[in-house]
Amino acid sequence: MPEQPAKQRAANFEEVALGYNEDMAKLEASRCLQxxxxxxxxxxxxxIDIPAFIKQIEEGNYDAAIAKLKETxxxxxxxxxxxxxxxxxxxxxxxxxxxxxxxxxxxxRFAADWSMTHDSSSKPQIAPSKGKHVGVVGxxxxxxxxxxxLAKMGYDVTIYEALHKPGGVxxxxxxxxxxxxxxxxxxxxxxxxxxxxxxxxxxxGRTMTVDQMMDNGHDAVFLANGAGLPAFMNIPGENLxxxxxxxxxxxxxxxxxxxxxxxxxxxxxxxxKVAVIGGGNVAMDSARTALRLGAEVHLIYRRSREEMPARxxxxxxxxxxxxxxxxxxxxxxxxxxxxGWVEEIEVMDMELGEPDASGRRRPVTVDGSERRIPIDVxxxxxxxxxxxxxxxxxSGLDLNKWGNIVADENTLQTSKEGVFAGGDIVTGAATVILxxxxxxxxxxxxxxxxxxxxxxxxxxxxxxxxxxEKAAEKAAAK
Amino acid sequence: MYxxxxxxxxxxxxxxxxxxxxxxxxxxxxxxxxxxxxxxEGERIPLTIADFDREAGTxxxxxxxxxxxxxxxxxxxxxxxxANFIGPLGMPSEIENVGTVxxxxxxxxxxxxxxxxxxxxxxxxxVISIVxxxxxxxxxxxxxxxxxxxxxxxxxxxxxCGRHCLVTEPLKELCEAGGIDLxxxxxxxxxxxxxxxxxxxxxxxxxxxxxxxxVDGTGMCGACRVTVGGETKFVCVDGPEFDGHQVDFDxxxxxxxxxxxxxxxxxxxxxxxxxxxxxxx
Numbered sequence: 001m002p003e004q005p006a007k008q009r010a011a012n013f014e015e016v017a018l019g020y021n022e023d024m025a026k027l028e029a030s031r032c033l034q035x036x037x038x039x040x041x042x043x044x045x046x047x048i049d050i051p052a053f054i055k056q057i058e059e060g061n062y063d064a065a066i067a068k069l070k071e072t073x074x075x076x077x078x079x080x081x082x083x084x085x086x087x088x089x090x091x092x093x094x095x096x097x098x099x100x101x102x103x104x105x106x107x108x109r110f111a112a113d114w115s116m117t118h119d120s121s122s123k124p125q126i127a128p129s130k131g132k133h134v135g136v137v138g139x140x141x142x143x144x145x146x147x148x149x150l151a152k153m154g155y156d157v158t159i160y161e162a163l164h165k166p167g168g169v170x171x172x173x174x175x176x177x178x179x180x181x182x183x184x185x186x187x188x189x190x191x192x193x194x195x196x197x198x199x200x201x202x203x204x205g206r207t208m209t210v211d212q213m214m215d216n217g218h219d220a221v222f223l224a225n226g227a228g229l230p231a232f233m234n235i236p237g238e239n240l241x242x243x244x245x246x247x248x249x250x251x252x253x254x255x256x257x258x259x260x261x262x263x264x265x266x267x268x269x270x271x272x273k274v275a276v277i278g279g280g281n282v283a284m285d286s287a288r289t290a291l292r293l294g295a296e297v298h299l300i301y302r303r304s305r306e307e308m309p310a311r312x313x314x315x316x317x318x319x320x321x322x323x324x325x326x327x328x329x330x331x332x333x334x335x336x337x338x339x340g341w342v343e344e345i346e347v348m349d350m351e352l353g354e355p356d357a358s359g360r361r362r363p364v365t366v367d368g369s370e371r372r373i374p375i376d377v378x379x380x381x382x383x384x385x386x387x388x389x390x391x392x393x394x395s396g397l398d399l400n401k402w403g404n405i406v407a408d409e410n411t412l413q414t415s416k417e418g419v420f421a422g423g424d425i426v427t428g429a430a431t432v433i434l435x436x437x438x439x440x441x442x443x444x445x446x447x448x449x450x451x452x453x454x455x456x457x458x459x460x461x462x463x464x465x466x467x468x469e470k471a472a473e474k475a476a477a478k
Numbered sequence: 479m480y481x482x483x484x485x486x487x488x489x490x491x492x493x494x495x496x497x498x499x500x501x502x503x504x505x506x507x508x509x510x511x512x513x514x515x516x517x518x519e520g521e522r523i524p525l526t527i528a529d530f531d532r533e534a535g536t537x538x539x540x541x542x543x544x545x546x547x548x549x550x551x552x553x554x555x556x557x558x559x560x561a562n563f564i565g566p567l568g569m570p571s572e573i574e575n576v577g578t579v580x581x582x583x584x585x586x587x588x589x590x591x592x593x594x595x596x597x598x599x600x601x602x603x604x605v606i607s608i609v610x611x612x613x614x615x616x617x618x619x620x621x622x623x624x625x626x627x628x629x630x631x632x633x634x635x636x637x638x639c640g641r642h643c644l645v646t647e648p649l650k651e652l653c654e655a656g657g658i659d660l661x662x663x664x665x666x667x668x669x670x671x672x673x674x675x676x677x678x679x680x681x682x683x684x685x686x687x688x689x690x691x692x693v694d695g696t697g698m699c700g701a702c703r704v705t706v707g708g709e710t711k712f713v714c715v716d717g718p719e720f721d722g723h724q725v726d727f728d729x730x731x732x733x734x735x736x737x738x739x740x741x742x743x744x745x746x747x748x749x750x751x752x753x754x755x756x757x758x759x
Contacts, residue, residue, distance in 0.1 A: 162696045164515060164522075164562040172698070201564040203696055206510075207501050230700040232710060239705055239729050241736045248699035256521065256693065262747055265521040265547055266693070267740035340732035387697040389715050 006320040013176045025110040029058035032102045039092035045437035048072045066115040074148035077183045080109025083433045084311050127154035132450050135218040137204045140168020141432045142224035142423030144191050145439025151194040153447050160202040172255040175289050205390035220418045222442045227424035228387025237334030242342035246286045246381035253289050270295045271376025275345050278381030279308035286379045287323045297323050302330040302350050302363040344372045384429050411445045411455040479559035489615050491543040493552050500535030502565040508593035509571030513695040515562040524692045528589035540589035546744040567695045568718045575602040577659035582608040584665025588618040591664045596626045604628045614639035646676045653680035671727035686722040688713045705729045
């Protein structure tokens with residue numbers, strides 16, 4: 001897929017990957033073997049009929065391709081860009097055994113972009129009104145997917161969003177150069193076109209509680225309020241000036257457009273030299289944003305490149321653009337000047353020991369390897385913790401020891417009557433597509449709940465039981 | 479859009495606005511705050527709720543203009559609208575009948591003290607209020623505070639009104655005399671810091687309301703973090719009220735100054751182009 005050259009894109013916020021043209025898309029689509037039992041579909045958390053939409057692209061029926069996609073996903077332009085396809089659909093592509101797998105993500109993106117530029121009116125069928133109202137908390141991928149699905153089934157749906165723009169992590173977290181905000185806006189507009197109302201500036205847990213939602217005419221509620229509080233490392237100096245959480249840094253840059261200060265009123269501090277701590281996609285996004293704001297950027301990660309949780313493509317892009325990787329390096333403290341500003345970061349070398357609970361090799365400090373790097377700004381990107389705002393204000397909602405909402409894995413039902421939950425608030429920070437998968441599951445359960453049906457069909461119960469037994473056998477064999 | 483229904487200038491740079499926001503007014507409690515944004519290019523500004531009227535569906539804010547955004551907000555009046563108005567945010571004050579309470583407000587800090595003092599009075603407490611300011615022209619809501627207080631003390635730094643002293647002087651005297659069960663102190667960081675230093679000696683629980691830099695205000699960004707009792711807390715979801723004797727005010731005040739140079743740059747540009755709200759585009 002064509003991309004902006006690394007040197008050029010490092011100085012702008014335009015999208016890095018430029019997308020296929022029609023010829024490229026048709027050519028790539030023609031590589032699909034149209035498997036009878038397509039493995040790629042099984043790898044997709046929302047179960048898109050992948051061979052079917054690819055077939056339509058191959059034949060030049062782009063309208064039909066997007067219609068096929070929209071049967072299962074509300075966010076094709078987003079998923080085509082930010083899904084980890086290499087670990088999902090493309091990983092299972094039969095062609096991948098001998099050569100490159102079919103570029104499913106890029107084809108999805110092509111179809112979605114084509115339909116936007118051609119104003120294609122491929123609207124799905126909307127069932128007659130069921131006369132019931134569902135409230136969805138949060139307009140990120142889980143919430144919007146759930147709302148879209150429910151609207152198609154004939155429910156009245158209102159999404160409550162705390163921020164002033166819809167999209168959740170897609171607008172505050174993922175940078176413009178990876179996912180243009182105009183695309184997120186269009187996907188949200190699409191869900192509104194299905195009849196969903198999006199109420200902005202509305203903080204569930206404060207402006208209205210979940211209990212009040214149930215009292216005020218909501219027949220069911222889906223909680224998809226996201227991951228929440230940024231985690232820190234608990235090392236000295238983390239509250240110095242110039243230390244950002246990745247969430248804050250990215251929110252200032254993406255949502256508040258601080259990179260255009262003073263035209264936009266929100267400032268951001270970057271300085272000459274930035275340290276980004278962490279190895280996930282969010283760390284890559286922070287590093288590449290800081291780079292575009294003019295800094296020399298050092299990524300500090302305590303394991304090796306192999307264990308990095310970020311997508312390969314993102315790591316590769318970051319390397320190409322000139323991010324300096326300090327691997328097997330762990331920060332031990334941040335040192336400030338007399339005015340309370342970051343001046344240096346102290347790090348230690350690490351070695352990899354035995355695998356830990358995460359399955360990755362545990363990093364061990366190398367004694368006597370302390371050294372200091374002069375630095376102006378530190379961006380901490382080591383994950384998030386559950387946000388207590390909504391959960392603390394909701395009665396009868398079971399939480400796990402990390403403060404995440406406990407929801408049934410298969411139905412997303414919570415301990416509270418009529419309340420379902422999914423996405424990062426249940427699983428902890430994960431991917432866009434997993435959140436969308438949760439949105440779909442939530443919608444299916446809410447539909448069954450409101451129709452007075454069991455949340456799982458007997459066949460589904462059987463399948464779950466079989467899968468559980470298989471997993472148990474596997475574990476026992478180990 | 480959130481309409482401004484009323485506006486009063488108390489001085490050149492302190493003003494009050496009444497904003498139509500029925501959902502916020504219906505839910506808010508003393509001690510909470512809101513976040514507003516003036517227009518599409520605007521920043522998210524956190525402001526403590528100074529008063530609310532559930533029937534009218536309005537929230538009152540009192541603001542001191544310091545930077546570009548608060549200067550711009552001051553130029554807006556009756557009939558103008560804000561792009562966004564989000565709230566109520568933060569934890570409400572814990573209002574109980576504890577006996578005798580001192581409510582001390584410094585500068586525009588008097589405004590957020592007012593609904594708390596009123597609620598404490600309604601809960602049956604004896605309320606002694608201290609209204610403090612640098613000089614007479616900056617004194618705020620003396621009458622409103624008098625109405626709901628059993629006793630009212632006014633202090634100015636320059637002696638232009640009330641007692642010629644800092645807020646800590648009557649605070650110390652009252653603590654010395656004894657019988658104080660709880661103290662609220664709200665104002666600039668430095669005022670809260672010295673109030674807490676004063677009351678610490680007498681071991682009277684002192685609650686402060688912290689005004690840190692924020693972006694989202696809902697627990698997502700962590701900009702508002704402050705050190706309390708040696709731990710990192712988020713003002714927006716854990717606060718804004720904290721036990722003042724546990725707060726590291728030096729960290730708070732240092733973090734509040736993080737964007738001084740950018741704020742100056744922005745304000746200078748704004749003044750240069752005559753305060754036209756879109757002058758930089």
